[in-house]
Amino acid sequence: MDEVTSDLSRVFLGLTVDCSSCHNGAGHTDTVNLWLTDKRRSDFHQQSAIFGNLRLTASGGFQNGAPTFDDGAPGYNTADDGAYYTPSEMRFPRDGRTYEPAFLLTGETPAPGENPRKFFGRVAPQHIQFARAAVNIIWKKLMAVGLVEPYDGFDLLRLDPNNPPPEPWTIQPTNPELLEALAEDFRTNNFSVKRMIRTIMKSNAYQLDTSFEGEWVDAYIPYHARKFARILTGPEAVDIVAQATDTSATFEMEQYGESQRYVKELTNPANTRTNRNPENREVFAFMQAYYQTERALPPADKSRASPVQAMMMMGSPVITSRVDARGETRVASLVNSNKTDDEIIEELVLSSMSRLPTVDELVLGKRFIAEKGRRDGVEAIQWVLLNSTEFLLNH
Amino acid sequence: MRKRIGDLTRRDLLKLFGVGVGASLAGQVASPRKVRAAQGSRVTPRGSARNCIVIQNGGAPSPWETFDFKETKWTADDLDIQRVNSEVVLSKTLFPRAHETWAPRASFVRSMRGGALVHFPAQYHQQAGRALNTAIVREVPALGSVVASELDSERRESDTFPTFVSLDLWNIRCAPLGSGMLHPRFAGLDLNTTSVFDAFGGDGPESNSKLAERWEALNRWSEVSNPGGNDRFGPKNEEYQASYDYGIEVLLDPRFKTALNLTDEEKTRYGVDVDGGNTKLGLGMLLARNLLAADAGTRMLWVANGYNGRNGVFDNHSGLYKRGVPASAQAQPIYTSVPRFDLAFSALVEDLLAMPGHEPGKTMLDETLIVVTQEFGRTPEMNSAGGRDHFGPLFTNVFLGGGVQEGRVIGKTDGTGENLIETGWQHREQPMMDHVTSTIYSALGIDYSKVFEDTPSGRVFELQQTAPLGGPAFIPRTEIHELFV
Numbered sequence: 028m029d030e031v032t033s034d035l036s037r038v039f040l041g042l043t044v045d046c047s048s049c050h051n052g053a054g055h056t057d058t059v060n061l062w063l064t065d066k067r068r069s070d071f072h073q074q075s076a077i078f079g080n081l082r083l084t085a086s087g088g089f090q091n092g093a094p095t096f097d098d099g100a101p102g103y104n105t106a107d108d109g110a111y112y113t114p115s116e117m118r119f120p121r122d123g124r125t126y127e128p129a130f131l132l133t134g135e136t137p138a139p140g141e142n143p144r145k146f147f148g149r150v151a152p153q154h155i156q157f158a159r160a161a162v163n164i165i166w167k168k169l170m171a172v173g174l175v176e177p178y179d180g181f182d183l184l185r186l187d188p189n190n191p192p193p194e195p196w197t198i199q200p201t202n203p204e205l206l207e208a209l210a211e212d213f214r215t216n217n218f219s220v221k222r223m224i225r226t227i228m229k230s231n232a233y234q235l236d237t238s239f240e241g242e243w244v245d246a247y248i249p250y251h252a253r254k255f256a257r258i259l260t261g262p263e264a265v266d267i268v269a270q271a272t273d274t275s276a277t278f279e280m281e282q283y284g285e286s287q288r289y290v291k292e293l294t295n296p297a298n299t300r301t302n303r304n305p306e307n308r309e310v311f312a313f314m315q316a317y318y319q320t321e322r323a324l325p326p327a328d329k330s331r332a333s334p335v336q337a338m339m340m341m342g343s344p345v346i347t348s349r350v351d352a353r354g355e356t357r358v359a360s361l362v363n364s365n366k367t368d369d370e371i372i373e374e375l376v377l378s379s380m381s382r383l384p385t386v387d388e389l390v391l392g393k394r395f396i397a398e399k400g401r402r403d404g405v406e407a408i409q410w411v412l413l414n415s416t417e418f419l420l421n422h
Numbered sequence: 423m424r425k426r427i428g429d430l431t432r433r434d435l436l437k438l439f440g441v442g443v444g445a446s447l448a449g450q451v452a453s454p455r456k457v458r459a460a461q462g463s464r465v466t467p468r469g470s471a472r473n474c475i476v477i478q479n480g481g482a483p484s485p486w487e488t489f490d491f492k493e494t495k496w497t498a499d500d501l502d503i504q505r506v507n508s509e510v511v512l513s514k515t516l517f518p519r520a521h522e523t524w525a526p527r528a529s530f531v532r533s534m535r536g537g538a539l540v541h542f543p544a545q546y547h548q549q550a551g552r553a554l555n556t557a558i559v560r561e562v563p564a565l566g567s568v569v570a571s572e573l574d575s576e577r578r579e580s581d582t583f584p585t586f587v588s589l590d591l592w593n594i595r596c597a598p599l600g601s602g603m604l605h606p607r608f609a610g611l612d613l614n615t616t617s618v619f620d621a622f623g624g625d626g627p628e629s630n631s632k633l634a635e636r637w638e639a640l641n642r643w644s645e646v647s648n649p650g651g652n653d654r655f656g657p658k659n660e661e662y663q664a665s666y667d668y669g670i671e672v673l674l675d676p677r678f679k680t681a682l683n684l685t686d687e688e689k690t691r692y693g694v695d696v697d698g699g700n701t702k703l704g705l706g707m708l709l710a711r712n713l714l715a716a717d718a719g720t721r722m723l724w725v726a727n728g729y730n731g732r733n734g735v736f737d738n739h740s741g742l743y744k745r746g747v748p749a750s751a752q753a754q755p756i757y758t759s760v761p762r763f764d765l766a767f768s769a770l771v772e773d774l775l776a777m778p779g780h781e782p783g784k785t786m787l788d789e790t791l792i793v794v795t796q797e798f799g800r801t802p803e804m805n806s807a808g809g810r811d812h813f814g815p816l817f818t819n820v821f822l823g824g825g826v827q828e829g830r831v832i833g834k835t836d837g838t839g840e841n842l843i844e845t846g847w848q849h850r851e852q853p854m855m856d857h858v859t860s861t862i863y864s865a866l867g868i869d870y871s872k873v874f875e876d877t878p879s880g881r882v883f884e885l886q887q888t889a890p891l892g893g894p895a896f897i898p899r900t901e902i903h904e905l906f907v
Contacts, residue, residue, distance in 0.1 A: 177560075239656070337666040338622065
């Protein structure tokens with residue numbers, strides 16, 4: 028249950044509370060997080076007690092199917108770590124007491140007879156921090172840099188410019204007023220993710236180009252003075268390649284007996300790993316380069332380019348088979364069509380970049396076809412497009 | 423009060439750590455620059471090995487049938503126990519080749535203690551070299567990444583392969599950790615033996631020339647497409663370019679293709695064909711050998727024995743001695759899992775013995791520390807399902823090569839494996855993975871008493887952790903010195 032508290036706090040409240048899973052904040056987190064410094068280990072235990080009745084009843088785990096829960100467990104007792112968990116080196120020994128549920132942010136407790144999980148579902152979204160954490164994640168997804176970084180490192184005593192923290196602490200969000208306004212908007216509009224995405228996407232900040240006139244200075248980052256490109260996620264990388272090359276069915280993926288064409292359609296992208304179709308292991312290996320692993324892995328910074336990604340993009344069958352004129356690919360249909368070189372290059376650039384080629388690109392593309400022959404030339408252009416910065420950085 | 427990392431602007435951070443902004447836009451990554459030796463305990467690393475291979479057995483094999491054999495009422499009578507030396511016996515049934523290959527050259531640490539008793543944190547402890555601390559997990563690099571970072575200054579002009587390469591780490595419960603607070607280039611290359619041959623093996627020189635041609639086309643396209651350079655894509659561009667420059671160097675290096683070129687004969691010797699399709703361990707060890715032979719910069723290798731994934735092949739909670747378990751099962755009886763290990767490991771040790779080292783007169787085995795690590799032990803008593811459950815207090819790790827003496831047995835357990843009789847080294851406390859970590863550092867010439875001070879969290883990072891998690895006893899800062907003397 029301590030792990031559930033840790034994950035829920037991180038994802039839904041933007042808070043990393045693991046420190047207090049071992050010890051009180053005072054004397055430990057003073058230089059890390061002001062809010063956490065006031066928290067006690069018992070606060071953490073009470074939050075964990077909200078899920079003290081939770082029981083996983085169906086085996087199979089999160090990876091391979093839908094887990095089933097009920098509320099049949101007797102409650103949260105810190106003496107009960109289960110046979111395999113005692114002793115654990117993950118946390119300092121606990122005090123062996125029973126704790127009653129209370130919401131970490133407000134101290135509220137369930138109404139008499141209220142299911143503690145339902146209680147949490149009722150009170151957590153009412154708290155503005157739930158909305159702040161959510162809009163910050165959406166902002167980060169779209170803008171590459173969150174208003175609060177890291178997304179799960181909120182310090183609740185450093186958010187209000189009208190109530191600033193003591194020196195030398197500073198206000199944490201890069202734009203506290205904007206964060207608050209977005210959060211309020213999210214909460215008052217029934218937590219509509221679609222509306223939030225639309226709001227951010229229509230903003231001047233989102234609409235900016237990745238290019239920047241004048242000399243770029245890193246101190247401009249918090250001001251979003253340009254659009255920041257980011258590294259793709261594993262499923263994004265596989266799916267956009269499939270889309271660009273018109274090969275979404277090349278690595279057919281199954282889920283609950285139905286075939287899916289895109290990784291994004293799977294409940295868990297890691298399902299490709301155990302899929303019966305051996306070709307899907309290639310997809311899994313490919314996504315692995317983009318940090319797509321099982322969910323048990325502690326979160327890492329997934330927006331980092333790595334040489335393995337480059338190697339996969341250049342050499343993996345996920346790419347090479349999809350630029351092959353001998354397969355069922357866009358390249359094949361173009362090579363075998365009556366289209367002119369200009370038309371072929373236009374279609375390739377349009378389907379990969381969502382824009383038409385420049386004059387210079389057309390000239391160079393035609394030169395490739397002249398130098399290498401129609402088949403190799405068209406294959407090379409498709410490969411080049413997939414490996415170009417423009418294609419691979421989300422921008 | 424000094425300024426805290428959390429209060430610094432991104433620009434300050436960059437000044438402080440000197441990393442390109444490409445390393446991360448999120449401010450999470452910053453390579454520590456302030457490094458000091460731990461107070462009063464600066465050590466002189468041994469430097470007895472040039473390379474290291476860690477073989478991580480997924481699922482924790484039973485010590486009592488394998489590296490610390492115990493004859494009890496549960497022991498099967500067909501194990502054919504044969505002596506290796508005065509203190510070591512091994513089952514000939516389970517280890518058909520060990521007596522002639524690796525076992526006489528190995529040393530055994532039988533007083534190992536495991537901290538975590540479930541697979542994920544235990545595997546994390548192995549890979550990170552320290553216990554899982556969820557509060558700072560994101561900044562903690564893999565042990566292999568620390569090695570890559572520490573040995574970075576020794577890389578030669580001709581080195582193209584990453585210093586740290588792992589084989590099939592993706593296939594065990596705790597997947598690759600990455601480089602944490604260290605620069606992403608130290609993250610390590612995890613090769614997936616299911617796909618690496620198709621992806622990068624190619625069909626000889628022809629595929630390389632095709633790739634070279636396409637690479638050239640990519641550069642020409644890039645010039646035309648972005649006449650002013652790729653700066654218009656912002657801070658991530660530099661990182662992206664660097665990763666491609668690095669990646670293409672490896673792919674076009676003929677030594678990489680050579681390393682991926684395996685013959686049927688050697689595959690058979692490594693047991694790759696023993697159980698149709700589930701042969702990652704043999705492939706992993708073969709690739710480890712080849713990557714060392716390539717002498718192209720890889721010095722830290724990590725072979726994960728994950729078999730069918732999940733908890734691993736040795737997770738024998740039931741049917742330890744059972745016959746006829748399908749090859750697709752997660753855990754295998756020891757009659758299957760241990761000989762598979764022995765076949766591959768014997769071939770690896772034989773090959774490293776036959777390969778010349780860097781220094782004249784030395785073999786590759788002389789220069790390569792090999793460590794076989796387990797997550798924890800298994801219960802001395804068998805359970806009602808004919809299996810053994812997780813057991814933290816005692817298990818055995820195996821060491822050889824890289825300056826390790828032959829035939830040392832460190833630590834002693836009682837007749838059933840229930841109790842420790844002696845730790846066998848200079849300390850009262852039992853050795854843990856943390857000491858395996860410092861032993862690896864020391865052998866590779868890395869001062870394990872070093873401390874990184876400028877971590878993103880502000881909490882100092884000891885190369886060998888001494889602060890305990892989950893208990894009151896501090897972990898002695900030491901290598902397992904007794905292996906080398």
